Amino acid sequence: MCDQCAGTGHAGNGRGLRRRTVLAGLGVGALAWGVAGGVRGSGTASAASLKDASWCNPARGYFPDGGHFGAPRGSYSHAGQDITNSVGTAVYAAAAGTVIARGTNVLTGRTGYGIVISHGSGYYTYYGHLNTFRVGSSATVSAGQWIADMGATGNVTGPHLHFETHAGGLGSVLDPVDFMGARGVDLGGGWSTIDPEARGETVKVIQSLITQRGTALVTDGYYGPVSVSAVKDFQSSRGLVADGQVGPVTWPELVYTLTRGADGDHVKAAQTALNKHSAGLLVDGDFGAVTDSAVRDFQSVNRLYVDGVCGPVTWAALVG
Numbered sequence: 270m271c272d273q274c275a276g277t278g279h280a281g282n283g284r285g286l287r288r289r290t291v292l293a294g295l296g297v298g299a300l301a302w303g304v305a306g307g308v309r310g311s312g313t314a315s316a317a318s319l320k321d322a323s324w325c326n327p328a329r330g331y332f333p334d335g336g337h338f339g340a341p342r343g344s345y346s347h348a349g350q351d352i353t354n355s356v357g358t359a360v361y362a363a364a365a366g367t368v369i370a371r372g373t374n375v376l377t378g379r380t381g382y383g384i385v386i387s388h389g390s391g392y393y394t395y396y397g398h399l400n401t402f403r404v405g406s407s408a409t410v411s412a413g414q415w416i417a418d419m420g421a422t423g424n425v426t427g428p429h430l431h432f433e434t435h436a437g438g439l440g441s442v443l444d445p446v447d448f449m450g451a452r453g454v455d456l457g458g459g460w461s462t463i464d465p466e467a468r469g470e471t472v473k474v475i476q477s478l479i480t481q482r483g484t485a486l487v488t489d490g491y492y493g494p495v496s497v498s499a500v501k502d503f504q505s506s507r508g509l510v511a512d513g514q515v516g517p518v519t520w521p522e523l524v525y526t527l528t529r530g531a532d533g534d535h536v537k538a539a540q541t542a543l544n545k546h547s548a549g550l551l552v553d554g555d556f557g558a559v560t561d562s563a564v565r566d567f568q569s570v571n572r573l574y575v576d577g578v579c580g581p582v583t584w585a586a587l588v589g
């Protein structure tokens with residue numbers, strides 16, 4: 270828990286720090302602040318309710334007690350959701366965008382090293398208590414790109430990510446669990462949910478897996494009628510509800526457990542998913558030494574069991 274986060278006596282003077290003061294201190298004066306007065310809960314997560322494959326989980330971990338959105342923090346309430354894991358755990362961009370601030374306490378007081386990403390259309394995400402930055406201060410980032418390492422900077426009682434979601438302008442925070450859930454992301458660490466008409470790298474993963482299952486699809490990243498029809502056929506063949514939604518029920522049926530030596534479109538799917546998280550692999554369908562190393566690295570930085578086996582747990586992290 271952090272100071273924004275921690276109501277546990279470590280907050281010190283920061284407790285009295287009001288959000289609008291912190292926002293004013295961001296020093297990005299050219300920004301149109303819109304409703305930057307910090308009107309909590311305004312705006313709505315339904316503006317883009319399509320589970321569209323363009324958002325992803327920023328970090329693996331668990332929700333600490335009292336780390337939820339809206340938890341009381343003295344004179345204000347917690348503006349984000351805390352996700353706890355060890356120092357060095359990978360932190361990924363929740364969606365494509367541009368880094369607009371990177372530094373110390375750049376958005377919310379006493380949250381240490383942080384990054385603000387603008388996603389356009391009034392959407393912003395904030396990542397606090399970071400240990401190490403992995404992108405520049407004005408970088409263009411893709412969804413799932415490794416942007417930083419989790420840390421314990423700022424006022425904390427232990428390492429964790431302080432994650433905020435803003436809609437309708439910077440300062441208009443929404444519950445990240447709801448916001449991400451509306452976009453098909455289980456912030457708690459489960460499988461993603463992808464609906465028809467979605468676009469993104471995770472759709473390419475689905476297309477490659479369906480191809481391996483026997484129905485060749487073009488891996489264009491568009492979950493259109495042809496791909497949806499193929500998924501429905503697959504669901505029917507497995508006795509699942511043929512709704513075309515790839516979520517927690519369908520994913521486990523769709524993925525393969527892969528190890529070194531595997532060869533095929535399922536490996537291309539894994540390589541595509543690894544690349545979404547900055548692996549930089551050639552998508553050649555060959556699970557050789559390089560892919561094996563990439564799987565182990567991914568498992569390591571996400572605090573999964575490191576065995577080089579791309580099984581259900583690793584897959585859920587890859588496509589989450």
Ligand SMILES: [Zn+2]
Pocket residue numbers: 270271273274275336347349350351430431432
């Ligand atoms: Zn927090």
